[in-house]
Amino acid sequence: MPQSAVIGVDIGTSSSKGVLVGLDGTVLHTAVREHAVDRPAPGHVEMHADIWWDELASLTRELTSAHEADVVAVGVSGMGPCVLLTDENDTPVRPAILYGVDTRSVPQIERLESELGANEVARRCGSRLTTQAAGPKVAWIAEQEPELFRRARRLYMPSSxxxxxxxxxxxxxxxxxxxxxxxxxxxxxDWYTPWTDRIAPGIELPELRWSGEAAGTVTAEAAHLTGLPTGIPVTTGTIDAWAEALSVGAHGIGDLMLMYGTTMFLVHTVPGLLRDPSLWSTVGALPDTRNLAGGMATSGAVTSWLRDLFGSDDYRQLLHLAEESGPGAGGLLMLPYFAGERTPITDPRARGVIAGLTLSHTRGDLYRAALEGTAYGVRHNIEAIEAAGGDIRRVVAVGGGTQGRLWTQIVSDVTGRAQEVRTTSIGASYGGALLAAQLVSDARIDIWNPVQEVVTPRPEMTSRYDELYALYRELYPASSHVVHALSDFQSR
Structure with a gap:
């Protein structure tokens, strides 16, 4: 008799991932579909929603055919917050606008803050308006593409x-x-009607549920297209970083999840509502939880860019060269703001800076500088979280960047924080599978995914990185006027 299993699917920035998991947490099969975002104009980052559905259907067909199992539930997650508007027939009126990596909505942010009051927005919504927020992107469509907005009736994100x-x-x-x-x-x-009516008139907003609640069951039509059984439950789902946190059990009070992916995300669980203008205050994926969160616009995206620039397909070779480079990357400092920066500087016009270059520097030095630049960004966010009242008691790492351990070791050395690494670091799709399993069983993450190792900071390295981190913090204010002018030049 086939064993019972669940499927988790996550739609990410550069790929979609699916995982087939037994009810005991054993990974039976994984599958990936790579894709690319569209960048139709400077600061615009989009994706067609057809990609999300087509890749889910392709992933589930592979997962259900690759291993004999009785699939009993499905969990979903995806990048976000994104803005996908559809008409009354659920036909997208335009490609989806992605999360904070898309910076087009700066004029709408400025207008809405002026009209609604920046402090009142932060008080009612928990966060200031930034390029991460979905509301200004809805406003951008209404202002810049009014003929498309007039057709819009519903708002979606990848998981929904x-x-x-x-x-x-x-x-x-x-x-x-x-x-x-x-x-x-x-x-x-709940939705705040005075502002939804103002910003999204004519849009029927979705019913709100918690991430682990069942949204419904697989229809006969969807079963035909995906290979999934008809009638099995599907979770409501959530944004990928929060599914990642669930996948490694980082949702207790005092926990901080570090997601090593195309971007770097930090999710800290707090006992009550905390607000800070440089961070995002959100409700959690689970009922009665709240988070203080931060996110860097690029992390793995910079290492991928360097890999392509070097003409290399082998991350392992680049990690080896970076390890040979040693702490400090031969005297290089990198600001990893290649797509602007989200928290804590909240500057969509920021740009990447590599300081200290000489003719002697190597590929390994540049790759090391990228890893260290991300680590400095993590430390900057951690300091902002604690300044806002956060109390970080445990750090858990997850995501593809934990492989090879060099990056996590650098982050621990730079921050002076130990990081737990769980046995399975698949990430959001595994977290989605856990939520799916909890619909039909008593699945628990500590049994599914126990701690494999703890990456501890090396005191001699931490003291050395303290000096470099101080220079890193000086570099942005010292160079911002130049990169802002260059950002404006790039937008012409």
Missing amino acids: WLVRRLTGAYVLDHHSASQSTPLYDIVAR
Whole structure:
């Protein structure tokens, strides 16, 4: 008799990932579909929603055929917050606008803060308006593409779009809604009608549920397209970073998750509502939880860029060269703001800077500088979280960047923080699978995914990095006027 299993699917920035997991947490099969974002103009980052559904269907067909198992539930997640508007027939009116890596909505942010009051937005919604927020992107479509906006009737994100196609339910999880500033009231935990009517007139907003709740069951049509059994439950889902945190059990009070991916995400679970203008205050993926979060616009994206620039397909070779380079990367400092920066500087016009270059520097030095630059960004975010009242008691690492351990070791050395690494670091799709399993069983993450090792800081390295981190903090204010002028030049 086939064993019972669940499927988790996550739609990421550069790929979609699926995992088939037994109810005991054993990974039975994984599958990946790579894709690229569209960049139709400077600061614009988009993706067609057809990619999300087509890749889910392809992933589930592979997963269900690769291993004999009785699939009993499905969990979904995706990058976000994104803005996908559809008409009354659920046909997208335009490609989806992605999360904080898309910086087009700066004029709408400035206008909405002036009209609504920046402090009032932060008080009601938990966060200031930034390029991460979904609300200003809805406003951008309304202002810049009014003929398309007049056709719009519904708002989706990757996870809710998959739920709609799988079950017919029009729902969104509370966490994703809480990143839709200023549309969601973080205290009332509901849409804030005075502002939704103003910013998204004519849009029927989705019903709100918690990430682990069942949104519905797989329809006969969806089953035919995906290979999934008809009638099995599908979770409401959430944004990928929060699914990543669930995948490694980093959702207790005092936990901090570091997600090593295309971007770097930090999610800290707090006992009550904390607000800080340089960070994002959200509700959690689980009921009665709250988070203080941060995110860097690039991390793995910079290492991928360097890999392509070097003409290398082998990350292991580049990691070896970076390890040979040694702490300090031969005297290089990198600001990893290649797509602007989200927290804590909140500057969409920031740009990458590599300081200290000489003719003697190597590929290994540059790659090391990218890893160290990300680590300095993590430390900057950690300091901002603690300054805002966060109390970080445990750090858990997850994501593809934990492989090889050099990057995690550098982050521990730079921050002076130990990091737990769990046995399975697949990430969001595994977290989605866990939520799916909890619909039909008593699955627990400590049994599914125990701690494999703890990466501890090396005191002699931490003291050395303290000096370099101080220079890193000086580099942005010293160079910002130049990179802002260059950003403006790039936008012409």
